[in-house]
Amino acid sequence: MDKYNPQKIEAKWQKQWAKDRLYETTENPGKKKFYALDMFPYPSGVGLHVGHPKGYIATDVFSRYKMLQGYSVLHPMGWDAFGLPAENYAIQTGTQPRLAVEKNIAVFKKQLEMFGFTYDWNREINTTDPKYYKWTQWIFLKLFEKGLAYESDEPVNWCPSCKTVLANEDLEDGKCERCGTLVVQRKLRQWVLKMTDYADRLLYDLDTEKLDWEEFIIEQQRNWIGRSEGATIKFEIKILNLMENPKSQIPNPKQIQNSNYQNPKQFLEVFTTRVDTIFGCTYCVVAPENKIILELKSKITNYSEVEKYIEKASNKTELERMEMKEKSGVEIKGIKVINPFNNEELPLFVADYVLAQYGTGAVMAVPAHDERDWEFAQKYKLPIKNVVEPKFVAGPDSESEVKKNEEFVKRNAVVVVVRNPKNDTYLCISWKTVHMNGFVTGGIEDGEDLVEAAKREVLEETGYKNLKLVRVPEIAIHSLFYHRIKKQNRWARFQYVFFDLENEEQKTVSEKEASLHEVVWKRKEEMKDFFSVIEGKFIVELMGGQTKAYTDDGVLYNSGEFGWMDSDQAREEMTNWLEKNNLGSKKVNYKMRDWVFSRQRYWGEPIPIIHCEKCGTNGVPEKDLPVELPPVENYTPTGTGESPLANVKEWVNVKCPKCGGKGKRETNTMPQWAGSSWYYLAYIMRGISNFQFPISKYKEEFKKWMPVDLYVGGAEHAARHLLYARFWHKFLFDIGVVSTKEPFTRFIHVGLINGEDGRKMSKRWGNVINPDDVIGEFGADSMRVYEMFMGPFSQSIAWSTKGVVGSRRFLEKVYKNANKRQISGEYVANKKLESLVHKTIKKVTEDIENFRFNTAISQMMILVNAFEKEEKISLIHYSQFLILLSPFAPHLAEEIWSSFAKASADKQEYKKSIFLESWPKYDEKLIQDEEIELIIQINGKVRDKIKVSADISEEEAKKLALESEKIKTQIAGKEIKKVIYVKGKLISIVI
Numbered sequence: 007m008d009k010y011n012p013q014k015i016e017a018k019w020q021k022q023w024a025k026d027r028l029y030e031t032t033e034n035p036g037k038k039k040f041y042a043l044d045m046f047p048y049p050s051g052v053g054l055h056v057g058h059p060k061g062y063i064a065t066d067v068f069s070r071y072k073m074l075q076g077y078s079v080l081h082p083m084g085w086d087a088f089g090l091p092a093e094n095y096a097i098q099t100g101t102q103p104r105l106a107v108e109k110n111i112a113v114f115k116k117q118l119e120m121f122g123f124t125y126d127w128n129r130e131i132n133t134t135d136p137k138y139y140k141w142t143q144w145i146f147l148k149l150f151e152k153g154l155a156y157e158s159d160e161p162v163n164w165c166p167s168c169k170t171v172l173a174n175e176d177l178e179d180g181k182c183e184r185c186g187t188l189v190v191q192r193k194l195r196q197w198v199l200k201m202t203d204y205a206d207r208l209l210y211d212l213d214t215e216k217l218d219w220e221e222f223i224i225e226q227q228r229n230w231i232g233r234s235e236g237a238t239i240k241f242e243i244k245i246l247n248l249m250e251n252p253k254s255q256i257p258n259p260k261q262i263q264n265s266n267y268q269n270p271k272q273f274l275e276v277f278t279t280r281v282d283t284i285f286g287c288t289y290c291v292v293a294p295e296n297k298i299i300l301e302l303k304s305k306i307t308n309y310s311e312v313e314k315y316i317e318k319a320s321n322k323t324e325l326e327r328m329e330m331k332e333k334s335g336v337e338i339k340g341i342k343v344i345n346p347f348n349n350e351e352l353p354l355f356v357a358d359y360v361l362a363q364y365g366t367g368a369v370m371a372v373p374a375h376d377e378r379d380w381e382f383a384q385k386y387k388l389p390i391k392n393v394v395e396p397k398f399v400a401g402p403d404s405e406s407e408v409k410k411n412e413e414f415v416k417r418n419a420v421v422v423v424v425r426n427p428k429n430d431t432y433l434c435i436s437w438k439t440v441h442m443n444g445f446v447t448g449g450i451e452d453g454e455d456l457v458e459a460a461k462r463e464v465l466e467e468t469g470y471k472n473l474k475l476v477r478v479p480e481i482a483i484h485s486l487f488y489h490r491i492k493k494q495n496r497w498a499r500f501q502y503v504f505f506d507l508e509n510e511e512q513k514t515v516s517e518k519e520a521s522l523h524e525v526v527w528k529r530k531e532e533m534k535d536f537f538s539v540i541e542g543k544f545i546v547e548l549m550g551g552q553t554k555a556y557t558d559d560g561v562l563y564n565s566g567e568f569g570w571m572d573s574d575q576a577r578e579e580m581t582n583w584l585e586k587n588n589l590g591s592k593k594v595n596y597k598m599r600d601w602v603f604s605r606q607r608y609w610g611e612p613i614p615i616i617h618c619e620k621c622g623t624n625g626v627p628e629k630d631l632p633v634e635l636p637p638v639e640n641y642t643p644t645g646t647g648e649s650p651l652a653n654v655k656e657w658v659n660v661k662c663p664k665c666g667g668k669g670k671r672e673t674n675t676m677p678q679w680a681g682s683s684w685y686y687l688a689y690i691m692r693g694i695s696n697f698q699f700p701i702s703k704y705k706e707e708f709k710k711w712m713p714v715d716l717y718v719g720g721a722e723h724a725a726r727h728l729l730y731a732r733f734w735h736k737f738l739f740d741i742g743v744v745s746t747k748e749p750f751t752r753f754i755h756v757g758l759i760n761g762e763d764g765r766k767m768s769k770r771w772g773n774v775i776n777p778d779d780v781i782g783e784f785g786a787d788s789m790r791v792y793e794m795f796m797g798p799f800s801q802s803i804a805w806s807t808k809g810v811v812g813s814r815r816f817l818e819k820v821y822k823n824a825n826k827r828q829i830s831g832e833y834v835a836n837k838k839l840e841s842l843v844h845k846t847i848k849k850v851t852e853d854i855e856n857f858r859f860n861t862a863i864s865q866m867m868i869l870v871n872a873f874e875k876e877e878k879i880s881l882i883h884y885s886q887f888l889i890l891l892s893p894f895a896p897h898l899a900e901e902i903w904s905s906f907a908k909a910s911a912d913k914q915e916y917k918k919s920i921f922l923e924s925w926p927k928y929d930e931k932l933i934q935d936e937e938i939e940l941i942i943q944i945n946g947k948v949r950d951k952i953k954v955s956a957d958i959s960e961e962e963a964k965k966l967a968l969e970s971e972k973i974k975t976q977i978a979g980k981e982i983k984k985v986i987y988v989k990g991k992l993i994s995i996v997i
């Protein structure tokens with residue numbers, strides 16, 4: 007018998023498949039379609055490492071599986087080849103990026119071909135091919151036409167090392183995702199895509215389009231989009247020095263004529279998600295970049311101090327500003343703002359914890375209920391006013407559950423915390439008539455002083471006379487419960503008073519009080535368990551003093567007519583009030599920004615725009631697309647905010663498409679994300695030369711193949727490529743080019759493969775494994791099986807060469823079995839083996855569907871071990887197994903399949919490729935476990951018989967026996983001394 011020789015087999019079948027054009031996509035209208043897509047690679051100079059193919063193997067397994075199920079499958083591959091590495095390489099070596107990319111693609115392609123993937127290479131694409139980027143430019147033009155691509159002068163992220171601007175999505179912890187350099191803010195003219203116009207749809211379609219994506223990826227998109235519902239509020243600006251300089255207040259006649267002078271009131275507009283906290287606003291803050299500072303310059307009495315602060319802030323990155331532990335800011339003197347709800351005059355600050363580009367670039371600060379404002383107020387000694395108080399409602403797990411449909415009796419009450427400093431214990435009360443443990447509490451009579459009321463309650467309930475006041479915290483709580491003694495629903499607003507016991511002198515407590523409850527002293531650690539009241543935990547935390555803002559919803563207090571209202575209701579009513587009085591409105595805000603789309607580098611798609619002094623900014627006429635990248639002599643970025651293209655005068659200077667006068671091409675290029683935002687559509691037509699976006703109505707092909715049924719790639723793209731592509735797709739849907747709202751129905755992320763040492767595979771650690779070497783030594787099938795077997799697909803796992811050896815042994819076994827004479831064309835009756843074959847069909851099918859390739863393979867290993875033990879195996883069973891194995895080890899499966907032509911009477915069947923077969927179906931009857939009858943005895947007498955699965959465990963058998971109705975009645979109330987299990991026969995219970 008020949009030895010398993012993968013190198014020979016694999017080369018042979020790859021050649022044969024290509025000859026037979028087995029994997030060319032067929033447009034067979036009678037067949038269902040399946041579109042399997044990989045995130046296409048960036049062809050770097052170093053070639054693939056073993057981590058890259060993991061996802062590609064998975065989509066290949068899936069594509070073959072779908073092919074065997076009779077689908078017409080589209081499984082393409084291409085190259086995402088614009089971007090910095092090729093350009094940096096060009097700068098270092100003088101090699102044209104185009105040539106470097108061509109070379110790299112050739113290496114990548116050769117490497118991929120060794121795996122025997124089912125790619126239809128007729129559909130290969132390359133984003134740097136002018137035939138391809140013509141369409142990337144076409145999409146840009148459409149966006150421009152619809153007003154969704156615009157020029158902006160807002161400050162942008164600038165990477166000083168890559169010498170280009172970056173989108174927010176290109177940052178990682180405030181650093182350039184590519185080179186790790188800290189990004190700075192720079193004001194530069196940029197092209198920006200209005201992605202925020204699509205924010206709502208990008209968010210809602212995650213749910214409404216029923217995307218089958220992993221929840222954590224969806225969650226990342228949700229967070230990135232970051233929708234907040236709130237309100238904008240106008241705070242009137244009051245200028246203090248007008249009084250001293252009354253002239254400036256009196257408008258001159260010219261001003262009065264000017265219709266803009268109708269309303270001399272000026273407002274500061276803030277954005278808040280918590281309008282319910284507005285009575286607790288003690289100051290307002292504007293971002294250093296907020297235009298209002300310049301507008302009010304002449305009124306600001308400490309302008310030079312403010313200016314200095316702004317200058318300092320401009321050197322910080324947004325992330326630094328957001329994460330800064332130590333808050334800083336400067337009061338803007340000479341100006342006050344007025345809270346529209348209570349007309350309180352408040353100071354205004356400039357502080358860099360407020361970001362210019364979020365909301366309105368200004369906030370109302372509520373230190374009692376916002377963490378950042380709290381820190382700021384602590385530092386600058388600003389007042390903190392609690393206006394939202396925690397609310398606790400006794401629910402079903404409480405003995406004091408509130409009674410539904412019964413009115414609440416509202417009460418102001420006090421909770422008294424008395425500490426005995428001698429032994430650090432606290433005075434508690436345990437009620438005798440009901441189970442209720444807590445501190446001393448009591449109602450506050452109208453007009454009664456809080457501390458006096460507290461003292462009175464302690465005296466009445468416990469007799470302690472001499473208390474020293476420690477503190478009265480600002481925060482109060484609302485507790486809603488059923489008062490079991492007073493028999494009514496109570497809504498108590500509890501305020502707290504903390505005392506230390508001066509001495510233990512006590513008055514005798516009245517008999518009535520003493521009969522109701524008992525006094526106990528507890529240490530702080532004991533209290534959480536001791537307290538029966540629902541707010542107990544909160545109180546214990548409060549004992550340490552309030553150290554942070556209370557940021558949850560609750561009940562409003564000190565809030566005028568909105569007092570005792572729940573936060574959510576208050577938000578609604580307050581927003582209505584604002585709208586009615588023209589002082590604000592409902593507002594939805596997004597964290598996601600518009601997409602900064604231009605780069606000041608060479609190796610990207612030219613932005614198809616021509617600037618004309620007379621006609622402004624014009625799109626390049628569609629007939630002139632593509633705007634090709636001209637060769638340049640020097641690729642080095644200028645650093646001035648212009649790309650190297652600016653130096654190619656003959657390319658830059660063109661005629662204005664509108665007036666024919668002097669025009670200049672846009673010299674910024676597109677970001678690397680542009681080409682990948684629509685590439686899945688490019689594969690749909692055979693060859694990029696045939697491609698075109700139908701301007702009128704989408705073509706049949708688009709309709710047939712879209713959406714992508716399965717997409718596999720890196721999780722790091724969750725809020726980058728996956729978001730950009732969804733945005734472009736929705737835009738293309740809106741202009742009638744595609745017929746689906748979403749591009750990718752199912753997305754699964756691939757877990758990384760780390761080096762054998764557990765570290766990320768990198769040249770730096772010397773732990774990179776090259777797939778060529780692995781395939782050279784073990785064969786492509788072994789590598790494919792290993793990568794699918796190494797662990798759960800989406801988990802990061804360290805490479806293990808030993809593991810590849812294991813996979814190779816498994817395939818050798820498969821090969822050896824197949825070459826045994828015992829594989830017989832005649833049916834060999836073997837119920838057990840047949841059942842195992844069918845169980846394997848079921849498991850492998852379900853596991854592939856769910857991307858549990860590792861367990862699919864281990865089930866096949868079980869089957870192969872069972873085959874090994876048999877003298878004779880039916881050809882039908884081995885064939886079914888081979889089909890299951892074929893997506894994973896296609897070359898080996900095909901080789902064995904073809905060898906069966908000799909063994910089979912129906913030779914024709916085995917002469918065709920195994921991939922033209924049908925995926926096997928399992929027989930439900932055959933996978934049912936065999937059943938046996940177990941006898942159950944009690945004290946040696948047969949009392950029942952039960953049917954159980956033949957491979958039942960001892961534990962399970964005993965459990966079933968004891969649960970039998972007949973047995974239960976016999977043993978009720980009796981002590982079971984022993985239960986004995988005789989495997990496959992009986993259970994004997996001794997009582």
Ligand code: ANZ
Nearest residue numbers: 234277278279280283359360361364365367372375376
């Ligand atoms: C007052 C307030 C009181 C706030 C309170 C919160 C809690 P999200 O949910 O992330 O959208 N904010 C508004 N604009 C800001 C800006 N440009 N820079 C920094 N912070 C800004 O956050 C909305 C909240 O963030 C807003 O609600 C505002 O603070 C702050 F108890 O207003 B809030």
